[in-house]
Amino acid sequence: MRNYLQKLKARGELLEVHREVNCKHELAAVTDAAHRRWGKPILFHNVTGSKLPxxxxxxxxxxxxxxxxxxGPDEFCKQWSNIAAIAEKRSMPASVPANGDIKYVECKLSDLPLITYSERDAAPYFTSAMFLAKEPETGVQNLSFHRSMYVSDTELRCRLAPRHHLTLYHEKAEQKGEYLEAAMLIGPPPTSFLTAAAPLPYDxxxxxxxxxxxxxxxxxxxxKHIDLMVPASTEIVIxxxxxxxxxxxxxxxxxxxGYYTPVGQNAVFEVLGVTCREDAIFHSILCGSSEEVLTLELSVAANIYQRISAVLPGIVDVTCQPFVLHTVVKIRQQYEGHARQVLLAVFGAEPTWAKVCTVVDEDVDIYSMDDVMWAVLTRSRPDKDTLIIPETPSFYRDEHKEHxxxxxxxxxxxxxxRHEYERKKIPGANTVDLSAYFDSE
Incomplete structure (x- = not known):
């Protein structure tokens, strides 16, 4: 992670904050405001309660x-949905022993930045930690994200969502009355961050x-305390x-x-030890920011693209905009009624996240909600081109059936x-040099 950080810094794409910033609310507030304005990564050098940036x-x-x-940034569906297949083409050992160049120190949870993000959060939370665990029967390794509430130096409480692989591992171990060992990785290699969010098979x-x-x-x-190997470059391992x-x-x-999840009875993680690199950098994710939601949106979009492309022709691209509950599909129309089939295929392929789906033609920029809404407002009739399927569950945490x-x-x-809907073009509008016409201000 730090190698990529240095690359971003060298390109001038890193914001740095040297003044003292409070872990409770202030760090989250600065992150939120700066992200909305600049969209760049931020490194806080001086955070209250911890020596770690x-x-x-x-x-x-x-x-x-x-x-x-x-x-390319527009290739995620075609590439990421086949991420395992792409990886398999590269014949090489998956891991090697660390060479000992990196030095580690033991510390406590309370030595780390204990960040409280939102006003009503019950306690500080670890939001970026990626859990590494082994399937209890096969030993296959899984990477996944689950938020963890700080209770003490020896206890975290973790919300494990239904159907997630780590949840299934924990349930399998519980059935035998056994503990499930896991390592929480903060600042692991960037490809592991992406792999943890990718739609990979259970095995x-x-x-x-x-x-x-x-x-x-x-x-x-x-x-040191559990039977697991972890990436040596990881900044912090719990x-x-x-x-x-x-x-x-x-x-x-x-x-x-954007709301508060209520108090729930959730899994208990017994902390046995914490190791940090001597000059460790703590990675924090602001929940609801693009750093959290974007990987979920990419994963859902890639999964939908893969599944509907297997049964229908003309699928060009899929994204989730402006939020993961809205799927936008770009198609190259093949026949009358093609879009309606796509709608039904999406709802069948994604039972959790596809609450709303919009299908557009290939001339629409699906990464711009302005363009998507332009297509809705100029190409669809509310009474004919809207499909409502009632009384169908979607998002799993929804006891009041609001979704x-x-x-x-x-x-x-x-x-x-189709020939009547050619979009107008103004020659040169996208390439004109306005400085030749207007004085700069």
Missing amino acids: VLTNIYGSRERLAEIIGI SDEMEVAAKLQGAPIAMRPC EGRFIPNERRAEGPFGEFM WGRLGIDATVPFAR
């Missing part, structure tokens, strides 16, 4: 994420995929285990939808009259 928003743009794996070894995406083996070192058949109060917490139902919008041009 805090880095945030390093993975907060499509361009930066694409650069990490060497693709994929995600550390191997991360290594092959990197194009080189990942140097690994053993943990070692521990999930206690079987134990749930304790966690929350409230200001989460990615039930589906809305589909066909914003494509009439198939038989």
Whole structure:
């Protein structure tokens, strides 16, 4: 991670804050305001309560994420949905032993920046930590993100979402009355960050995929308190285990939808030890920012693209804009009714996130909601081109059924009259040099 950080700094793409910043609310407030204005990563050098600098928003743009794996920012669906296949083409060992160049020190959780983000958060939270764990029966390694509430130096409480692989691992271990060992990685190699969010099969070894995406083996070192190997370059490693058949109060917490999740009985993680690089950098993710939501949007879009492309022709691209619950599909129309079939395919392919879906033609920029809404307003009839599917669940954490139902919008041009919908063009408008016409101010 720090190598990529240095690359961004050399290009002038890093914001640095040297004045003291409070871990409680102030750091989150500065992050939120600066991200909305500039969209650049931020390095806070002086944070209250800890000697460690805090880095945030390093993975907060499509361009930066694409650069990490060497693709274009508009190629995620075609490339990321086949991320495991791409990795398999690279024949190489997935890991090598660390050479000992990096020095580590042992510390406590309370030595780390304990960041409180939102006004009603119950406690400081670890938001960027990636859990590394082994499937209890096969030993396959999984990487995943789960927020963790700080309770003490020996206890975190983690919200494990239904159907996530780590949740299934924990449940399998619990059935045998066993602990599930896991390592929380803060600041691991960038390809592992992406792999943790990618739609990979249950039996994929995600550390191997991360290594092959990197194009080189990942140097690994053993943990001190649990039977796991972790990437040696990781800034901070929190070692521990999930206690079987134990749930304790966690929350409230200001989460990615912009609301507070209420107090819930959630998994308990017993912390057995913490190791840091001598000059460690703490990575923080502001929940609801693009650094958190973008990877989810890319994962959902890639999964939908892969599934609907397998059953329907003419699928050009998929994204989730301006939020993960809205899927936008770009198609090259093949026949009358094509868009309606796409709508139904999307709802069938993605039962959790595809609450609303809009289908547009290939001349629409699906990464611009202005262009998508222009297509909706100029190409669809509300009484004919809107599909409502009632009483259908979607987002899993929805006890009041506020996310039930589906809305589909066909914003494509009439198939038989496509020639009437050629978009106007002004020659030179996109390339004109305005400084030749106006005085700069």
